[in-house]
Amino acid sequence: MRVINISDKVILEVKNLVIEYPMKEGNLRAVDDVSFSLKSGESMGLVGESGCGKTTIGLSLMRLLKGGEIKAGSINFDDNDVSILSDEDLSKIRGKKISMIFQASQNALNPLQKVASHFIDTFKAHDMWSNSKWDEINKIIERIEISKDRINEYPHQFSGGMQQRIVIALSVILQPTLLIADEPTTALDVLVQAKILKLLRELKSEYNLTMIFISHDLGVVAEITQRLAIMYAGQLVEIGTTKDIFANPQHPYTEALLNAIPDVQDKTKKKQISIPGTPPDLRFEIKGCRFASRCSYRKDICNEEPPELLNIINGKIGGDNPNHKVRCLKYNDDF
Numbered sequence: 001m002r003v004i005n006i007s008d009k010v011i012l013e014v015k016n017l018v019i020e021y022p023m024k025e026g027n028l029r030a031v032d033d034v035s036f037s038l039k040s041g042e043s044m045g046l047v048g049e050s051g052c053g054k055t056t057i058g059l060s061l062m063r064l065l066k067g068g069e070i071k072a073g074s075i076n077f078d079d080n081d082v083s084i085l086s087d088e089d090l091s092k093i094r095g096k097k098i099s100m101i102f103q104a105s106q107n108a109l110n111p112l113q114k115v116a117s118h119f120i121d122t123f124k125a126h127d128m129w130s131n132s133k134w135d136e137i138n139k140i141i142e143r144i145e146i147s148k149d150r151i152n153e154y155p156h157q158f159s160g161g162m163q164q165r166i167v168i169a170l171s172v173i174l175q176p177t178l179l180i181a182d183e184p185t186t187a188l189d190v191l192v193q194a195k196i197l198k199l200l201r202e203l204k205s206e207y208n209l210t211m212i213f214i215s216h217d218l219g220v221v222a223e224i225t226q227r228l229a230i231m232y233a234g235q236l237v238e239i240g241t242t243k244d245i246f247a248n249p250q251h252p253y254t255e256a257l258l259n260a261i262p263d264v265q266d267k268t269k270k271k272q273i274s275i276p277g278t279p280p281d282l283r284f285e286i287k288g289c290r291f292a293s294r295c296s297y298r299k300d301i302c303n304e305e306p307p308e309l310l311n312i313i314n315g316k317i318g319g320d321n322p323n324h325k326v327r328c329l330k331y332n333d334d335f
């Protein structure tokens, strides 16, 4: 049985985060008032379709946004406010305490560098290199099921799945507190994907990592997370335990995402159901609910009034249980 070690210590607290990319036409608000927290050892999935702001949130946690600006809110990591840390203090956290498997990281390895020197450079970047680290390198290389006598080969001599395993090993070698995995399995075929997920799940418990797992696919995050944050057009629309969200999705978008998971048990249900329509353009102000134009529950009020993210319990808005929240007007008494 898998033992998950979650302590009560809150390791990451994101509060009312707003991130914008300046554009010619005005600012593109990629992340709009997002709040969540993570306890030590917890694993949260950040899920939503392309362009909803997942990577932007991931990058902001290390202040690695390219062109984007944190306009409001705070990011508290291990008692530091990341949004105001000096570059020097940030460099001590990046890669060491918070590590990220970047989206499309299959291409992250330097083709001119042997695998071994990627590991050596990772230690050196934090002044942690010494010959005694070879033991750790050899151990993790074998852990990811690559023979340690291949350590002096170049990245192109490995398969895509092996390269991704090397990237993962590099992301945990310094034993980070928080690992952000941004679509770590997307470019891989299904069997390799399953192997990578298994590896991440095992490393998570071996290294007692706190993890944010970013994906557009609810099916992929189901087994590796205890909690889910569902994003739509820059906002959280539902947040809750993975178990609750799968058993009892509350937001129409979450419902649609769940329906889009192919059913491997039911061979008659071959076709994936996609969600008709597209998300709104984030460069312009949006009136009402952002999901309204694609929502099968839509009423006139949805085009007028922006819903708030509120606690929900037993299918009713209210109560003081912060463990499940939803942003939808259909729970209003007068809907």
Ligand SMILES: Nc1ncnc2c1ncn2[C@@H]1O[C@H](COP(=O)(O)OP(=O)(O)OP(=O)(O)O)[C@@H](O)[C@H]1O
Pocket (backbone or CB within 6 Å): 021, 028, 030, 048, 049, 050, 051, 052, 053, 054, 055, 056, 057, 066, 067, 068, 103, 216, 282
């Ligand atoms: N460097 C940038 N400059 C301008 N706009 C950007 C930049 N990076 C992202 N955006 C915009 O911010 C929004 C959120 O992008 P982001 O990459 O965070 O989405 P995502 O949820 O990770 O999508 P995907 O699933 O495709 O990776 C999008 O509208 C995108 O076009």
Ligand SMILES: [Mg+2]
Pocket (backbone or CB within 6 Å): 054, 055, 056, 103, 182
């Ligand atoms: Mg992304």
